[in-house]
Amino acid sequence: MTPFNFARFGARPLFDKPLPVGQLYFPSWERYEAASRGIFERQYYNNNGPLHSEFESRLQEFLKVKHAICVANATLGLMMVADAMQLKGKVILPAFTFIASAQALSWAGLEPVFCDIDLNSHQMDISKIETLIDDDVCAIMGVNLWGGACDPKALGEIATARGLRLFFDSAHAFGVKIDDTSIGNFGEAEVFSFHATKVLSATEGGCICTNDDQLAARLRSIRPSYGGDAPVNVLRVANARMSEAQAAVGLMNLEDFPAHQKNNAALFSLYQSELEGIPGLHVCQPSGVSFSNFQYAPSVIDEAAFGLSRDNLVALLQSENVISRRYFYPGIHRGIPYAQEFPQYVDALPNTDAVCASCMQLPIGALVEKEGVRQICDFLRRAHEHAPAIQKMLGV
Ligand code: T4K
Numbered sequence: 001m002t003p004f005n006f007a008r009f010g011a012r013p014l015f016d017k018p019l020p021v022g023q024l025y026f027p028s029w030e031r032y033e034a035a036s037r038g039i040f041e042r043q044y045y046n047n048n049g050p051l052h053s054e055f056e057s058r059l060q061e062f063l064k065v066k067h068a069i070c071v072a073n074a075t076l077g078l079m080m081v082a083d084a085m086q087l088k089g090k091v092i093l094p095a096f097t098f099i100a101s102a103q104a105l106s107w108a109g110l111e112p113v114f115c116d117i118d119l120n121s122h123q124m125d126i127s128k129i130e131t132l133i134d135d136d137v138c139a140i141m142g143v144n145l146w147g148g149a150c151d152p153k154a155l156g157e158i159a160t161a162r163g164l165r166l167f168f169d170s171a172h173a174f175g176v177k178i179d180d181t182s183i184g185n186f187g188e189a190e191v192f193s194f195h196a197t198k199v200l201s202a203t204e205g206g207c208i209c210t211n212d213d214q215l216a217a218r219l220r221s222i223r224p225s226y227g228g229d230a231p232v233n234v235l236r237v238a239n240a241r242m243s244e245a246q247a248a249v250g251l252m253n254l255e256d257f258p259a260h261q262k263n264n265a266a267l268f269s270l271y272q273s274e275l276e277g278i279p280g281l282h283v284c285q286p287s288g289v290s291f292s293n294f295q296y297a298p299s300v301i302d303e304a305a306f307g308l309s310r311d312n313l314v315a316l317l318q319s320e321n322v323i324s325r326r327y328f329y330p331g332i333h334r335g336i337p338y339a340q341e342f343p344q345y346v347d348a349l350p351n352t353d354a355v356c357a358s359c360m361q362l363p364i365g366a367l368v369e370k371e372g373v374r375q376i377c378d379f380l381r382r383a384h385e386h387a388p389a390i391q392k393m394l395g396v
Contacts, residue, residue, distance in 0.1 A: 003393060004386045006379075008319040014375050015321040022197030022295070025260050025366040027252035035248035044244065048225050051247040055202075058254055063184040065209045067216035070247065071223060074171045074193035074206035076240040078104030078141075081167050081189045081208055083236060084218040085139070092132050093141040093169075094124040094150075095333035095345065096352045101143055101169045102332045113137060114333045114345040117352050121287035122298065122359070123150035125351065129158055139165035144173040144183055144190075147199075147295045148286035152178065152186035159187075167191075174200045175257055177291040184209035189219075194250055197365070199260050199293040202250030205242050260366070264294035267364050267373055271297050274377035278384050280306030284359075297362040298327070300355070307387025310358050312394060316383060317360075322376055324360050331356045 007013040026032075039045060052070060059068035071077040082091070082105055091105050095114040102112050113132050118125045122145055129140065140159055142150045152168065159166040166186075170176075171193035173183040184190050189212070192198075194205035210216050214232075221231040223240045242250075253260070272283050280302035286292035301310040308316075310326070317324040331352045332338055333345040362376060383390065 004382055004390065006316060006319070006390075007321075008316050009393060013319065013321045014379060015372070018321045018323050019363045019367060019372065020197075020323045021325050021327070021361040021363050022365045023363075023367040024196040024201050024203065025199070025253055025256065027249060027256070031252055032249070035252070036245070039244045039248065046241055046243050049244040049247070051244045051251060052242055055242075055247040055250050055254070058251065059207055059209075062254065063182040063209060065182070065184045066211040066213070067209065068184075069208040069210075069216060069219050069223065070202075070242040070250075071206045071208060071240040072242055072246075073195065073204055074169070074191050075100040075104060076238060077191040077206040077208045078169055079107045080219055080222045080238060080240060081191060082108035082110055084215055084222055084234070085165055085167065085188060087138050087165060089136040089138040090134075091139045091141050092129060092137060094143050094352070095331040095338075095349055096122060096328055096355055097143045097145065097169065097332065098171065098328060099332055099335065100171075101141065102338060105141070111136075112332075112338065112342065114338075114342070114349060114352075116349045117355060119351045119354065120284075121148060122146060122284060122355055123148060123287060126151055126154055126158065133162055133164070137164065139167065141167055141169055142187065143169040144176065146284065146286055146298050147172055147176055147289070147292040149173060149176060149178055149183060149288040151288050152183075156186065171198070171206075172295055173293070174198065175261055175291070175293045176286075176289050178288070179290050185211060188212055188215060194246070199264060199295045199365075200250065200253050200257055202242065202246040202253070205246045205250060261293050263366075264364055265292070267368055267370065268294040268297055270370055270373045271299075271362060271364075271377065274374060275299070275380060278306070278381055280304065281380060281384070294364065296327070297364040298359055299362055300358045301360065302358065306384055308383060308390060309396075310360050312390075312396060313380075313383060314360050316390075317376075317379070320379060322363060322379075324362055326356075327359065327361045329356050
């Protein structure tokens with residue numbers, strides 16, 4: 001018998017294969033094969049193909065939004081939105097997000113202004129926005145994290161009152177609702193990610209949503225969409241087209257979204273009930289929404305109460321083939337190039353730093369089974385119970 005039965009000390013890992021934080025909801029082979037056959041028969045793979053058009057229409061219906069503009073991935077979508085909105089100057093956003101949020105601004109020639117976050121929800125702390133606004137700030141980029149939302153209505157009020165433009169990185173928020181309104185309908189535009197790890201996956205991909213006809217026309221011309229609507233004048237064009245193969249998987253996963261959401265919701269609630277009562281370990285509930293996709297299972301470790309640091313726990317979990325991740329670490333304000341270019345933010349975001357140092361993601365999604373969640377939770381309980389001895393063995 002190895003100490004505590006942990007793989008790190010020689011036991012067999014909990015899982016035979018790596019279990020990542022998020023995994024692709026693959027449609028069945030038969031459905032994929034049938035869709036691929038159609039693509040091969042039509043010999044048309046890109047640029048406003050029939051599956052692509054159908055995917056956009058279905059997304060518009062599903063989200064009750066006027067324009068859903070599919071793109072190759074959300075990073076390109078965010079870059080396009082910043083460019084199409086013809087923004088100049090500075091944009092307020094949180095530093096607790098994936099690097100793509102800030103990089104999209106950099107590509108569009110915009111300067112980030114990093115806002116701290118709320119310790120409990122991990123969303124941007126909108127009470128801090130007023131103090132960040134100066135004459136050069138032109139817009140706010142809200143980021144809707146973890147299947148929750150950053151209070152888009154309140155952000156809309158601030159933006160209107162202060163004459164700022166508003167758009168959202170909603171990479172994590174497909175299918176999420178506030179009352180009866182789907183995320184996708186707030187601000188001037190919102191961008192979803194359809195990466196493999198997202199609840200609605202097109203293998204890779206994304207979608208820009210807007211209710212503004214003129215902005216939509218500019219976005220379609222930037223993407224571009226030859227053969228579609230008549231192009232309008234734009235300064236730059238990109239190639240951000242989504243392929244027929246991506247759209248095919250997106251369509252199948254859109255059909256299956258209710259089942260995938262239910263699966264995620266059940267796993268999330270199991271994590272919550274199984275981990276309840278373990279000191280120093282808290283699963284962060286998606287905040288500010290009436291309906292979540294439960295796409296992530298962010299968990300915060302209080303080292304003093306749990307007995308082990310977040311980083312030690314992530315390493316122990318990885319030995320068990322549970323590929324937990326430190327999302328997001330470090331905060332964007334501490335990484336390249338932002339720490340060098342904008343040093344004023346490095347020590348100015350205490351809540352962001354605290355969450356970056358304590359948050360880890362647990363696996364949730366297609367490959368995770370309820371029994372797997374129970375095993376991970378049992379492992380975490382044992383890690384807490386034996387924390388002093390584990391620390392000794394790790395030499396920390
Ligand atoms: N804004 C925010 C707030 C975001 O979180 C993101 C992306 C974006 C914007 C930009 O969206 P995209 O341009 O990506 O559409 C991941 C994802 O690449 C990224 O989409 C995601 N957020 C970010 C938080 O995490 P990695 O480096 O962890 O991804 P990767 O490729 O290692 O995948 C993670 C795990 O998922 C793998 O270990 C295994 C599993 N996986 C992955 C792929 C690609 C599968 O099971 N099947 C697969 O096909 O960045």
